[in-house]
Amino acid sequence: MAGTVDRPAVRRPGGRTARVRAQILAATAELVARDGIAGFRYEEVAKLAGVHKTSVYRNWPEREELVVEALLRYADDLGSVGDTGELRRDLVDFLMVIAESLGRPTARALALATQAAHESPAVHRVATRILEERTAGTRRRVEMAIDRGELPPVDCSLLGEMIAGPVHLIVNRGIRAFTRADAERIVDVVLTGIRATAPHT
Amino acid sequence: MAGTVDRPAVRRPGGRTARVRAQILAATAELVARDGIAGFRYEEVAKLAGVHKTSVYRNWPEREELVVEALLRYADDLGSVGDTGELRRDLVDFLMVIAESLGRPTARALALATQAAHESPAVHRVATRILEERTAGTRRRVEMAIDRGELPPVDCSLLGEMIAGPVHLIVNRGIRAFTRADAERIVDVVLTGIRATAPHT
Numbered sequence: 286m287a288g289t290v291d292r293p294a295v296r297r298p299g300g301r302t303a304r305v306r307a308q309i310l311a312a313t314a315e316l317v318a319r320d321g322i323a324g325f326r327y328e329e330v331a332k333l334a335g336v337h338k339t340s341v342y343r344n345w346p347e348r349e350e351l352v353v354e355a356l357l358r359y360a361d362d363l364g365s366v367g368d369t370g371e372l373r374r375d376l377v378d379f380l381m382v383i384a385e386s387l388g389r390p391t392a393r394a395l396a397l398a399t400q401a402a403h404e405s406p407a408v409h410r411v412a413t414r415i416l417e418e419r420t421a422g423t424r425r426r427v428e429m430a431i432d433r434g435e436l437p438p439v440d441c442s443l444l445g446e447m448i449a450g451p452v453h454l455i456v457n458r459g460i461r462a463f464t465r466a467d468a469e470r471i472v473d474v475v476l477t478g479i480r481a482t483a484p485h486t
Numbered sequence: 487m488a489g490t491v492d493r494p495a496v497r498r499p500g501g502r503t504a505r506v507r508a509q510i511l512a513a514t515a516e517l518v519a520r521d522g523i524a525g526f527r528y529e530e531v532a533k534l535a536g537v538h539k540t541s542v543y544r545n546w547p548e549r550e551e552l553v554v555e556a557l558l559r560y561a562d563d564l565g566s567v568g569d570t571g572e573l574r575r576d577l578v579d580f581l582m583v584i585a586e587s588l589g590r591p592t593a594r595a596l597a598l599a600t601q602a603a604h605e606s607p608a609v610h611r612v613a614t615r616i617l618e619e620r621t622a623g624t625r626r627r628v629e630m631a632i633d634r635g636e637l638p639p640v641d642c643s644l645l646g647e648m649i650a651g652p653v654h655l656i657v658n659r660g661i662r663a664f665t666r667a668d669a670e671r672i673v674d675v676v677l678t679g680i681r682a683t684a685p686h687t
Contacts, residue, residue: 321522393601399659400594416659440671443652447672450651451644458600458617470641471648478679 308334309341311391313355318393322352322405353411356398359391360415365422372430373472379423380452380468387456420445436476437483447475509535510542512592514556519594523553523606554612557599560592561616566623573631574673580624581653581669588657621646637677638684648676 312333316325327348331338345351366379386392398405398412423445430436451471455463513534517526528549532539546552567580587593599606599613624646631637652672656664 321525324522324525396658402660413659413661416661443668443671446652446655447648447675450653450655451647452651454647454651454654457597458614459603460614460617467644470644473683474648474679475675476679477682478675478677481678481682482674 305334305336305340306344307358309336309344309351310355310358313351314359314389314391314394317352317355317397318390321397322348322401322408349405349407352394352398352405352408355391356395356408356411356415359386359389359395360418366426368426368429372426372435373469373476375426376423376448376472376476377465377468379426380448380471381465383449383452384456384463384468387453423449437480439479439483444475444479448472506535506537506541507545508559510537510545510552511556511559514552515560515590515592515595518553518556518598519591522598523549523602523609550606550608553595553599553606553609556592557596557609557612557616560587560590560596561619567627569627569630573627573636574670574677576627577624577649577673577677578666578669580627581649581672582666584650584653585657585664585669588654624650638681640680640684645676645680649673 309330312330313325315333316329319325327341328338330351331341334341341351345354367375369375395412395415398408399416400409401412402409420442424441427436427439427441427444431438431441448471452463452468455461455467510531513531514526516534517530520526528542529539531552532542535542542552546555568576570576596613596616599609600617601610602613603610621643625642628637628640628642628645632639632642649672653664653669656662656668
């Protein structure tokens with residue numbers, strides 16, 4: 286899913302090194318979520334990851350690179366929209382994945398990054414690409430449904446925004462839990478509304 | 487609209503004092519948006535507002551009170567949902583008001599405040615109430631439409647989230663502009679979908 290996102294030129298070794306890297310990136314996401322892109326500190330990343338500070342500095346001398354990699358790892362975790370052949374079920378499952386992922390600190394780091402256009406252009410660029418990739422995943426799945434005649438031709442981006450927007454709003458507000466019943470209702474209303482308002486051909 | 491939100495016990499005098507207070511609160515919102523609830527500085531608020539630092543300290547010795555008032559003023563600016571008798575038009579107008587308000591720094595301050603449950607419980611409480619008030623505005627308008635037979639009985643909160651969620655997502659991502667055509671399409675799809683999926687009685 287994140288295959289077309291530019292990556293910094295780093296090796297992805299396995300074993301202990303890979304675990305240490307994963308711990309550092311998870312800690313980075315958590316601290317960016319708490320303190321902001323400009324505010325988080327390498328020392329605290331090292332402490333939270335349980336490694337020596339030099340491990341962080343050696344691998345990521347530039348803080349922007351560290352933030353970018355932490356965000357990209359989050360993008361990897363987000364599965365693309367599945368294809369069971371049943372559009373409704375695939376979209377409901379996708380909304381549940383979004384809801385779960387929004388509860389993680391990396392989601393907040395990503396939200397901060399999308400607003401960091403002036404503060405940190407490189408980080409902002411990557412955040413925007415991650416969001417575009419995710420949008421593209423929904424779009425591809427909806428286009429398949431149109432090809433198969435399950436849906437009339439629609440603006441796939443707006444459809445994606447119409448089903449994902451309410452999930453973001455409900456989870457970010459945190460006033461109530463987001464349930465599978467919510468996901469089903471949202472997908473049903475939007476798909477039914479789109480079919481009913483499509484121009485007859 | 488914010489009439490039922492608890493307010494700190496302060497006078498709201500007119501004239502020059504009122505202007506100074508408004509400038510301080512606007513500056514606070516802008517700096518909270520930039521530096522966070524715990525990060526913004528009184529000195530910078532005073533500088534941005536063009537007043538002496540003691541004017542800020544004297545009126546708001548507690549920083550939480552200052553943030554709370556800045557947020558409440560934002561809530562006052564947000565008009566409630568109008569009632570022209572035509573539900574579709576009123577909801578489209580409401581989405582345009584939301585889109586415009588989300589572009590202001592105070593919206594970002596409010597978003598930060600809703601996530602500050604641990605950092606600052608008092609601020610978080612007020613942010614949550616402001617959001618609830620706004621939701622209540624939509625709910626009242628939708629309930630009127632149900633009473634008049636324009637809509638079948640529906641979950642008014644979810645309807646509000648379904649129309650407002652996409653606006654938040656599109657504006658916050660900042661990848662494209664939110665247009666009146668978007669607002670119309672969203673309201674049409676949701677209202678049509680809700681009518682078509684209502685149980686027949």
